[in-house]
Amino acid sequence: MISTETKIWLSSPHMGGQEQKYVKEAFDTNWIAPLGPNVDAFETAIVDYLNEDVEVAAVASGTSAIHLALILLGVGQGDHVLCQSFTFSASANPILYQGAVPIFIDSEEETWNMSPELLEKAILASIDKNKKPKAIIAVHLYGMPYDASEINQISKKYDIPVIEDSAEALGSSYLGIKCGTLGDISILSFNGNKIITTSGGGALITKNKNLKKKAVHLATQARDDAPHYEHSKIGYNYRMSNVVAGVGRGQMEVLPERVRQRRRNYDFYKKNLSEIDEISFLEEPAGSFSNRWLTTILLDSYHSREQLRQELLMENIESRPLWKPMHLQPIFKSAEAYTNGVSQSLFEKGLCLPSGSNLAEEDLFRITNLIKNTFLK
Numbered sequence: 001m002i003s004t005e006t007k008i009w010l011s012s013p014h015m016g017g018q019e020q021k022y023v024k025e026a027f028d029t030n031w032i033a034p035l036g037p038n039v040d041a042f043e044t045a046i047v048d049y050l051n052e053d054v055e056v057a058a059v060a061s062g063t064s065a066i067h068l069a070l071i072l073l074g075v076g077q078g079d080h081v082l083c084q085s086f087t088f089s090a091s092a093n094p095i096l097y098q099g100a101v102p103i104f105i106d107s108e109e110e111t112w113n114m115s116p117e118l119l120e121k122a123i124l125a126s127i128d129k130n131k132k133p134k135a136i137i138a139v140h141l142y143g144m145p146y147d148a149s150e151i152n153q154i155s156k157k158y159d160i161p162v163i164e165d166s167a168e169a170l171g172s173s174y175l176g177i178k179c180g181t182l183g184d185i186s187i188l189s190f191n192g193n194k195i196i197t198t199s200g201g202g203a204l205i206t207k208n209k210n211l212k213k214k215a216v217h218l219a220t221q222a223r224d225d226a227p228h229y230e231h232s233k234i235g236y237n238y239r240m241s242n243v244v245a246g247v248g249r250g251q252m253e254v255l256p257e258r259v260r261q262r263r264r265n266y267d268f269y270k271k272n273l274s275e276i277d278e279i280s281f282l283e284e285p286a287g288s289f290s291n292r293w294l295t296t297i298l299l300d301s302y303h304s305r306e307q308l309r310q311e312l313l314m315e316n317i318e319s320r321p322l323w324k325p326m327h328l329q330p331i332f333k334s335a336e337a338y339t340n341g342v343s344q345s346l347f348e349k350g351l352c353l354p355s356g357s358n359l360a361e362e363d364l365f366r367i368t369n370l371i372k373n374t375f376l377k
């Protein structure tokens with residue numbers, strides 16, 4: 001029987017306080033229709049935070065931002081797209097929306113993200129078949145930056161653009177450069193369990209003004225300049241609404257605090273679980289700064305991972321296995337993949353611990369005491 005103690009969630013929304021003020025403004029001015037002052041202000045807040053010469057388009061979700069990025073890069077029917085295998089399915093699904101062909105790339109052990117070595121191998125194999133890939137989708141999983149120096153160098157060498165999936169990494173940085181500004185096109189997600197949320201939403205980021213204009217055009221049904229409705233391209237209804245953007249404005253005000261709180265969780269777990277030999281943590285490589293969106297641990301076997309997950313569940317504490325790699329997913333079983341066993345092993349032995357920025361210290365003690373009881377008895 002599951003304990004009647006209060007449920008501890010993996011990662012739940014955490015409002016800052018000002019969100020309702022901006023939503024109320026939208027109501028008071030009747031800016032309920034899509035677009036409006038909150039969308040502009042939310043986009044500006046993201047630009048200010050990223051502190052780069054970037055253009056931001058707020059959209060309906062991270063998934064729609066990836067879809068738009070692929071369209072903007074000219075990815076279509078039959079084109080090859082190289083995608084990190086160790087990720088959430090939303091990184092890869094838009095490749096199929098375009099009728100393109102995903103090729104999955106396994107991870108390296110340092111960051112758990114795309115292996116540059118396998119990436120180059122896959123590029124050479126595609127070029128050999130006269131099918132140079134059209135895009136690379138690299139992911140900062142759980143907030144840990146991928147090896148952007150290596151990935152960008154390969155991207156330059158073969159002239160293949162990078163779509164940076166920064167859905168989990170707002171607040172992270174690589175060599176002092178903010179995640180979300182490291183790709184040719186980058187995306188963010190504001191889904192309910194991300195480090196900040198608009199209840200649902202995303203953003204597309206580019207350094208090219210014209211590309212932002214094109215993204216917004218496609219995201220608003222691709223209406224041509226005419227008094228009637230004229231369409232020369234297929235459009236999408238992907239823009240963020242002005243009500244939702246009000247939530248985003250409030251959340252941007254507390255983002256630095258959210259990063260501190262998530263990192264505090266990681267530090268707490270690491271310190272309090274250090275005596276357990278069966279558990280290890282993912283460290284930041286030199287030059288990387290992770291927002292620690294979720295604290296992830298590795299157990300010594302699939303068996304101990306499942307045992308721990310069940311024990312937490314019985315105490316009404318939500319935890320979750322790491323993402324199941326795309327090359328092991330039924331929907332992608334016929335896709336080509338360059339593997340080295342790393343992501344499969346992470347999937348088998350890894351667990352995400354509760355990581356919300358709203359966890360109280362007593363919640364954290366409840367979790368670590370239970371884990372200690374499981375392993376040190």
Ligand SMILES: *Cc1c(COP(=O)(O)O)cnc(C)c1O
Binds near residue numbers: 062087165188190202
């Ligand atoms: C959440 C997430 C997405 C998708 O974002 P949505 O806003 O949920 O559509 C894409 N990639 C990764 C790695 C994610 O975690």
